[in-house]
Amino acid sequence: MADMEFFRARVARIADLTPSFRRFTFTGDGLDRYGDPGFDQRIKVVFPAPGLTFDDMPTGDDWYTAWRALPPESRLPFRTYTTRAVRNAEREVDVDMVAHDVSGPASAWIDRAQVGDEVLLLAPTVDRTGVSYGVDFVPPAEVEQILLAGDETAAPAIAAILEQLPRDARGVVVLEVPDARDAAYLPSHPGFDVHVSGREGAERHAHLVRTVTAVAPVLCAPGRGAEVEEIDVDHDILWEVPRAKKGGAALRSAPLYAWLAGESSAIKTLRRHLVAEHGVDRRAVAFMGYWRLGRAEGE
Numbered sequence: 297m298a299d300m301e302f303f304r305a306r307v308a309r310i311a312d313l314t315p316s317f318r319r320f321t322f323t324g325d326g327l328d329r330y331g332d333p334g335f336d337q338r339i340k341v342v343f344p345a346p347g348l349t350f351d352d353m354p355t356g357d358d359w360y361t362a363w364r365a366l367p368p369e370s371r372l373p374f375r376t377y378t379t380r381a382v383r384n385a386e387r388e389v390d391v392d393m394v395a396h397d398v399s400g401p402a403s404a405w406i407d408r409a410q411v412g413d414e415v416l417l418l419a420p421t422v423d424r425t426g427v428s429y430g431v432d433f434v435p436p437a438e439v440e441q442i443l444l445a446g447d448e449t450a451a452p453a454i455a456a457i458l459e460q461l462p463r464d465a466r467g468v469v470v471l472e473v474p475d476a477r478d479a480a481y482l483p484s485h486p487g488f489d490v491h492v493s494g495r496e497g498a499e500r501h502a503h504l505v506r507t508v509t510a511v512a513p514v515l516c517a518p519g520r521g522a523e524v525e526e527i528d529v530d531h532d533i534l535w536e537v538p539r540a541k542k543g544g545a546a547l548r549s550a551p552l553y554a555w556l557a558g559e560s561s562a563i564k565t566l567r568r569h570l571v572a573e574h575g576v577d578r579r580a581v582a583f584m585g586y587w588r589l590g591r592a593e594g595e
Contacts, residue, residue: 427543442467560585
């Protein structure tokens, strides 16, 4: 059985957790095989589209290449999300999504979805062996502080990480969300200081960048800045998860491990600040451009 599988699933329940976060509980006959390696496990959700069926979605090992080869009008839209909970015995999976103004096929589905609506979930299976490269939280075995920072698209992953970290872990969360009431979405952790701010019409990512800049001197051990290779977020993928050859952490120990995720331009700014201004070892910084302003996933 394959390590990754397209699961056909339907909506069993919908719950509004906060003004911006909506939980979809999916069910399906095959979800007893849905795997959950933990932390920030990435999955793909394939949404329906007019005139197409889920049989039109390539599902082989090279599905993405086959999908890109299709005419645009023949492509089913998909987006990346985080597994929030799996209950194999009940054949249920929870996926939390950001509900916002309709701007594309994913936000339209989130806005209008009803119990019984179907999607495809591309996710690990319970038979997965070896490293799960969909898990990007790969800290050193020994780390003094952890920084988790991102915008609302990173919130489900940050929540999953906080829930699974040991109680003696220490660090800081910096999260920017659309509405101040969204702060209730994050679970508490006794070892983490949490800085959550609602945008409330302010410039996007202003809080995120300002707060990470403010907490960095406290989190970072004194060190010399390092030269950072520039990444053109309009043409290149902003995504780097330092790992050893066998898939483990790139470092055995570090004073700080930073996990940064969200809109590419903001994450690029945060990564540059930590590495160039504070000398944080590149091998202790995982940074993921989950999305880019004005660009749909897969483009």
